[in-house]
């Protein structure tokens with residue numbers, strides 16, 4: 001019987017690309033997606049002519065796999081468009097790796113684009129979504145979602161473990177300091193703990209500075225079998241492990257608001273990779289809100305449950321700290337077009353290739369990319385590594 | 391299969407002034423929100439039972455809103471005495487006064503039919 005460990009190192013990311021990050025007025029979602037796809041393929045030394053596997057996700061399009069293939073002019077032999085929220089593009093590693101391993105296709109393009117910031121009709125679209133996908137047992141109480149759901153988690157974490165708004169602010173400030181080292185980050189002006197603490201509350205205890213950006217942007221990566229990756233132009237970044245877990249859709253159905261399903265997805269990924277948290281050189285964690293980073297550091301085993309607030313204090317996850325987290329500036333300060341998971345992978349790959357400029361982590365060999373989807377719902381952990389980790 | 395689904399039936403009961411939740415005939419656990427299959431054990435033997443109406447605030451947030459838009463309001467997660475958790479709101483107290491661990495009791499808010507609002511369960515401090 002096949003073993004999940006067979007997937008370790010079997011496929012590699014051969015190309016990554018971004019497009020339209022920040023503001024891309026006048027661009028449709030699929031056009032931004034296509035521009036990002038072109039950049040990722042060019043990075044790998046390939047073109048759309050080489051792509052025979054397609055993986056994508058959208059929170060808007062009904063038949064996104066079809067639209068994306070049509071837009072790009074490709075005729076895929078393998079298509080997957082699983083959408084579990086912002087974590088989707090991390091999770092896409094698994095079906096793509098399986099398809100490649102079974103020879104269903106040879107070059108998989110994983111691609112995403114969004115014009116969430118400048119696109120028209122967002123409010124109207126929200127109303128249609130609420131009608132088509134009703135949350136009948138939450139919507140009548142008008143939670144300001146997704147933020148209120150994360151606020152309920154943060155409030156409970158504070159109650160149980162003494163986590164403070166200052167701890168949350170440490171996360172926002174660390175992300176901003178990384179963003180200041182990243183010329184592609186959207187928000188780079190200085191941000192202090194004080195600034196975060198006095199920012200306007202939106203859903204207590206979370207303020208506007210505890211929340212991710214709303215930007216446009218697209219990203220893509222190209223996945224091939226390991227042997228093919230060695231023949232392409234960039235240093236391959238291997239998939240060492242990937243694990244998924246989800247326990248709820250709505251926050252009212254989350255069993256314990258201080259423990260996410262990352263406590264399952266993380267161990268699954270580490271087991272496949274044969275690694276442990278202390279082996280990780282750089283972390284990219286889906287920081288939709290400041291509480292996320294604290295929860296994921298705990299649930300992925302980088303500190304004990306309840307100690308995340310103290311753990312991030314004193315700049316530990318900021319540039320110069322002992323554990324580099326969200327080195328591009330994260331969803332809080334770099335880019336967040338609605339589903340940030342793609343950008344976790346892109347930054348992890350750049351770090352492992354040594355392409356991250358001023359923010360480069362020395363000798364980065366193992367990167368962890370952790371995706372979050374819904375309201376702390378879908379949790380997907382990936383471990384990526386250089387050739388030295390095989 | 392009964393003539394209508396559990397969500398429909400729950401709303402009909404609320405409209406008739408009754409807050410009922412489900413209990414599983416196989417594992418004995420209570421279930422909310424109303425479902426077809428017991429999320430605890432997988433059985434499809436869910437029956438209706440009147441909720442005790444007692445709860446404890448599990449978590450709470452204040453959604454900040456401009457006064458002219460209606461002002462701040464509370465959104466809470468309440469653990470029912472029977473076990474299940476539900477999203478609701480605690481009223482009859484300042485939104486910021488709602489604290490985790492606070493005992494609360496259920497009542498049915500009628501909602502404004504003109505705004506398309508159906509009756510829902512809300513809580514007051516006990």
Ligand SMILES: [Zn+2]
Pocket residue numbers: 414415416417418419428429430431432433
């Ligand atoms: Zn049962």
